[in-house]
Amino acid sequence: MSDLSLADFFRARLRIRGRVLRTPLVESPVLSALAGTPVYLKLETVQPTGSFKLRGATNALARLAEAGCRRVVTASTGNHGRAVAHAARALGIEAAVCMSSLVPPNKIEAVRALGAQVHIAGKSQDDAQREAQRLVRDEGYAYVPPFDHPDVIAGQATIGLEIVEDLPDVEHVVVPLSGGGLFAGVALAVKRSAPAARLTGVTMERGAAMHASLAAGKPVLVDEVETLADSLGGGIGLDNGYTFSLTRELIDSVVLLDEASIARGIVHAYESERLVLEGAAAVGIAALLAGHLGDASAARGPIVLIVTGANIDMNQHRRIVGAAGEAKPETIPEAELETKREGANA
Numbered sequence: 001m002s003d004l005s006l007a008d009f010f011r012a013r014l015r016i017r018g019r020v021l022r023t024p025l026v027e028s029p030v031l032s033a034l035a036g037t038p039v040y041l042k043l044e045t046v047q048p049t050g051s052f053k054l055r056g057a058t059n060a061l062a063r064l065a066e067a068g069c070r071r072v073v074t075a076s077t078g079n080h081g082r083a084v085a086h087a088a089r090a091l092g093i094e095a096a097v098c099m100s101s102l103v104p105p106n107k108i109e110a111v112r113a114l115g116a117q118v119h120i121a122g123k124s125q126d127d128a129q130r131e132a133q134r135l136v137r138d139e140g141y142a143y144v145p146p147f148d149h150p151d152v153i154a155g156q157a158t159i160g161l162e163i164v165e166d167l168p169d170v171e172h173v174v175v176p177l178s179g180g181g182l183f184a185g186v187a188l189a190v191k192r193s194a195p196a197a198r199l200t201g202v203t204m205e206r207g208a209a210m211h212a213s214l215a216a217g218k219p220v221l222v223d224e225v226e227t228l229a230d231s232l233g234g235g236i237g238l239d240n241g242y243t244f245s246l247t248r249e250l251i252d253s254v255v256l257l258d259e260a261s262i263a264r265g266i267v268h269a270y271e272s273e274r275l276v277l278e279g280a281a282a283v284g285i286a287a288l289l290a291g292h293l294g295d296a297s298a299a300r301g302p303i304v305l306i307v308t309g310a311n312i313d314m315n316q317h318r319r320i321v322g323a324a325g326e327a328k329p330e331t332i333p334e335a336e337l338e339t340k341r342e343g344a345n346a
């Protein structure tokens with residue numbers, strides 16, 4: 001399948017232990033009833049930076065530190081940037097995060113608060129990326145990619161090890177899909193320990209670079225479109241070295257979601273699971289609610305939905321949940337309201 005072996009994943013687990021949480025796998029009674037088979041949520045939302053990205057970043061940085069590297073750089077302002085900043089501080093090395101001047105001040109402050117230096121360069125993500133490359137070339141920084149690197153993949157794979165340990169008869173693992181570091185790692189770890197398990201990738205309908213690349217048979221560029229699943233945006237790199245071929249080899253099915261479905265996933269997570277999720281993390285729940293994970297009679301065993309992160313803007317979260325709340329009275333059929341009233345009187 002690739003040079004990455006289970007041994008690499010167990011070594012990654014030892015390396016990140018104490019810096020990254022072993023996260024809970026909890027059954028959702030509501031989703032289990034809907035699916036007709038047990039549904040479990042793997043809660044990466046409880047990681048110190050609010051997403052699983054800390055696993056891959058910590059493994060990659062720990063390896064760099066072992067090799068004597070003292071300074072790392074990235075251009076991500078999202079979950080990967082946060083994870084790199086956090087991991088660098090924990091390991092006692094320097095981190096720089098390159099950003100364009102258009103990045104909002106609250107994001108800049110969030111990265112500074114984690115102890116990283118912020119380099120402002122140009123007016124686009126490409127400009128920020130070029131500044132990161134300059135720091136690598138001229139100042140001896142090591143670049144830490146967000147997904148397309150064996151150490152990052154091995155870090156994310158530790159999620160797969162934990163799932164199989166906690167649920168050896170897992171039948172179906174549902175993974176939010178963007179650059180494919182998470183998918184490749186989890187799929188390698190799960191399929192090597194539980195070869196019969198199915199692996200589904202879930203992403204948004206528009207602007208999904210991995211899906212477009214799988215369809216084209218090679219990495220392609222897509223236009224970035226605004227989406228509630230913002231952590232799933234961005235390209236996979238035309239020079240993709242690992243995650244494209246691994247995803248192509250290991251993926252059993254891809255589910256594409258529209259924005260309304262993703263919003264329903266966020267609302268369901270909040271109201272029925274008591275979880276605040278960012279859009280990218282709610283896509284597994286959304287896919288199940290929309291009936292995209294196969295019908296109940298076909299399900300042979302437990303489904304695991306990887307719930308990848310909690311980093312949603314809380315004003316946006318309030319708007320989504322609020323809008324769903326206001327929409328509700330009209331959507332409840334009159335007969336149901338009658339029984340509710342009766343119930344209240346009883």
Ligand SMILES: *Cc1c(COP(=O)(O)O)cnc(C)c1O
Pocket residue numbers: 051053079080146147176177178179180181182183231232278280281308309310
């Ligand atoms: C990065 C990210 C993903 C996707 O991970 P890839 O390795 O890029 O496929 C999913 N969910 C969240 C919350 C993320 O931050």
